[in-house]
Amino acid sequence: MTFSGVGDSEQYSIAAPLPSAMVESFRAFGYDIGTAIADLIDNSVTAGAKNIWLSFSWDGANSHVSIRDDGYGMTKSQLISAMRLGSQSPLEQRESHDLGRFGLGLKTASFSQCRRLTVASRSKNHEVAISRWDLDYLNQVNEWRLLSSPAEGSEQKFNDLTNMFQGTIVLWECLDRFVGNAKNDDQKAQNDFLETVEVVENHLAMVFHRFLEKRDRLKLWINNRIIKPWNPFLLDAQATQILPSEPLTFNGETVKVQPYVLPHHSKIDKESYDRAAGVNGWNAQQGFYVYRNERLLVAGDWLSLGYQKDEHCKLARIQVDLPNSMDSDWSIDIKKSRARPPIVLKADLRRIAKLTRHRATEIYRHRGKVLAREDNEDHVFIWDKKIMRGKVFYSINKEHSLVQEILNIPNNYQPLIRALLRLLEETVPVQQIWVDNPAEPEKQAQPFDEIPSEQVMEIMIEIYRALRKTNLTQEQARDRILTIEPFQNFEALTKTLSDQLISGDVK
Ligand SMILES: Nc1ncnc2c1ncn2[C@@H]1O[C@H](COP(=O)(O)OP(=O)(O)OP(=O)(O)O)[C@@H](O)[C@H]1O
Numbered sequence: 001m002t003f004s005g006v007g008d009s010e011q012y013s014i015a016a017p018l019p020s021a022m023v024e025s026f027r028a029f030g031y032d033i034g035t036a037i038a039d040l041i042d043n044s045v046t047a048g049a050k051n052i053w054l055s056f057s058w059d060g061a062n063s064h065v066s067i068r069d070d071g072y073g074m075t076k077s078q079l080i081s082a083m084r085l086g087s088q089s090p091l092e093q094r095e096s097h098d099l100g101r102f103g104l105g106l107k108t109a110s111f112s113q114c115r116r117l118t119v120a121s122r123s124k125n126h127e128v129a130i131s132r133w134d135l136d137y138l139n140q141v142n143e144w145r146l147l148s149s150p151a152e153g154s155e156q157k158f159n160d161l162t163n164m165f166q167g168t169i170v171l172w173e174c175l176d177r178f179v180g181n182a183k184n185d186d187q188k189a190q191n192d193f194l195e196t197v198e199v200v201e202n203h204l205a206m207v208f209h210r211f212l213e214k215r216d217r218l219k220l221w222i223n224n225r226i227i228k229p230w231n232p233f234l235l236d237a238q239a240t241q242i243l244p245s246e247p248l249t250f251n252g253e254t255v256k257v258q259p260y261v262l263p264h265h266s267k268i269d270k271e272s273y274d275r276a277a278g279v280n281g282w283n284a285q286q287g288f289y290v291y292r293n294e295r296l297l298v299a300g301d302w303l304s305l306g307y308q309k310d311e312h313c314k315l316a317r318i319q320v321d322l323p324n325s326m327d328s329d330w331s332i333d334i335k336k337s338r339a340r341p342p343i344v345l346k347a348d349l350r351r352i353a354k355l356t357r358h359r360a361t362e363i364y365r366h367r368g369k370v371l372a373r374e375d376n377e378d379h380v381f382i383w384d385k386k387i388m389r390g391k392v393f394y395s396i397n398k399e400h401s402l403v404q405e406i407l408n409i410p411n412n413y414q415p416l417i418r419a420l421l422r423l424l425e426e427t428v429p430v431q432q433i434w435v436d437n438p439a440e441p442e443k444q445a446q447p448f449d450e451i452p453s454e455q456v457m458e459i460m461i462e463i464y465r466a467l468r469k470t471n472l473t474q475e476q477a478r479d480r481i482l483t484i485e486p487f488q489n490f491e492a493l494t495k496t497l498s499d500q501l502i503s504g505d506v507k
């Protein structure tokens with residue numbers, strides 16, 4: 001065999017990696033427990049599993065984690081090949097639904113959390129096959145010796161497989177990274193273990209939400225509890241804005257980009273708002289959500305496009321869909337937790353990010369009213385924003401019916417009323433609002449927040465009276481009130497307005 005740059009008679013030595021050194025380095029890929037488990041779920045999903053059962057079992061230093069699936073499983077020889085570090089080259093073309101790439105995940109994810117990995121698998125019409133890596137043993141013998149049975153005393157942990165005609169169980173024991181030598185009755189260690197279960201649950205709910213939402217959906221259990229999907233885009237909420245989606249083509253492949261602006265907190269109930277915050281909170285979860293074959297890789301990141309995670313952009317979330325044929329273009333990493341856009345797509349992504357951030361900022365600052373102004377000229381606001389000599393100024397809208405009514409009263413108090421309005425305009429505490437609002441916007445009261453409806457009604461009645469004097473019919477007056485902010489939020493109350501209600505006052 002000839003090879004460019006290597007002479008036919010050139011001498012060589014075999015310099016295979018030392019198993020003990022190699023495996024310890026493989027432990028340092030930087031997985032956390034969530035990304036590690038997700039890497040195993042990837043394998044189960046690729047194997048066509050419809051059900052995946054995760055079990056976190058506390059028993060001090062003997063605690064274990066198992067992941068069982070009902071996918072198509074592996075024969076003995078397939079299992080041995082699967083346990084090999086680098087079981088498949090990343091350069092090989094994969095089927096379009098395959099969530100793998102490097103031939104490493106099963107091993108690197110497992111070794112990042114435990115020192116003993118046992119896999120039992122059964123493919124249709126085959127016996128159960130078992131393989132085990134034991135890092136302590138491997139360190140000692142310093143050879144890639146893959147054991148062919150469960151560790152002594154662990155045999156029964158694979159019993160479930162005997163009742164299944166196909167499937168796989170991955171078992172992690174010797175959990176040195178998150179249990180260590182903890183005693184069975186170590187309450188704190190046990191609580192930490194339980195907290196870990198919750199962290200994993202939240203991570204999986206997010207990473208696999210599209211699989212968990214589908215009609216023919218995947219079912220994922222953790223300690224016998226089914227995991228509910230967490231969708232970052234609040235698609236059920238009417239107030240979520242779906243901006244136009246864009247297909248971006250690169251090397252003949254298409255990346256789909258779908259920007260969303262999530263609702264202002266005043267437009268959804270508190271529970272939905274809190275849940276939509278996600279595992280890392282509203283601010284951290286803004287940005288791009290990059291999916292590869294519908295599996296989430298990156299959950300809220302501006303992808304080094306030059307944008308910061310700013311509080312006022314926190315409602316911006318942009319879905320990006322990649323096929324697995326673009327893995328190297330997007331620099332997908334082994335942990336499946338990073339994606340970097342190719343340079344040629346950066347300008348388009350930056351443009352989409354800018355637009356979405358702009359829209360999100362408007363919703364954040366103005367509770368959606370600015371968009372309403374743009375879209376619906378009929379809306380009436382009591383405050384107008386003006387720019388004079390380059391400076392922003394807020395003035396009271398003198399066309400507002402209530403203001404008109406007061407200004408039209410022929411009396412000696414007119415100079416006083418005008419002086420008061422002017423004083424209000426000149427002293428809007430803009431700076432104070434600016435300081436208070438970004439810190440804790442949720443704590444800012446909304447117009448008529450928690451105010452008894454009688455008090456809202458008192459104001460509405462005054463406006464209704466004013467409108468009826470302008471020759472509007474009762475119905476027109478009610479309709480007009482609904483265009484005056486913030487009465488669009490009090491539709492039911494508005495409907496009760498009538499001349500009868502204000503009996504006799506309107507001529
Ligand atoms: N639960 C499973 N059911 C069936 N086959 C599996 C399962 N887990 C792993 N395999 C097989 O083992 C192989 C190796 O898995 P591993 O996670 O190490 O690499 P990969 O999935 O090919 O690539 P990546 O490193 O990107 O995850 C897989 O390609 C698959 O053939």
Ligand SMILES: [Mg+2]
Nearest residue numbers: 043100105106
């Ligand atoms: Mg894998």
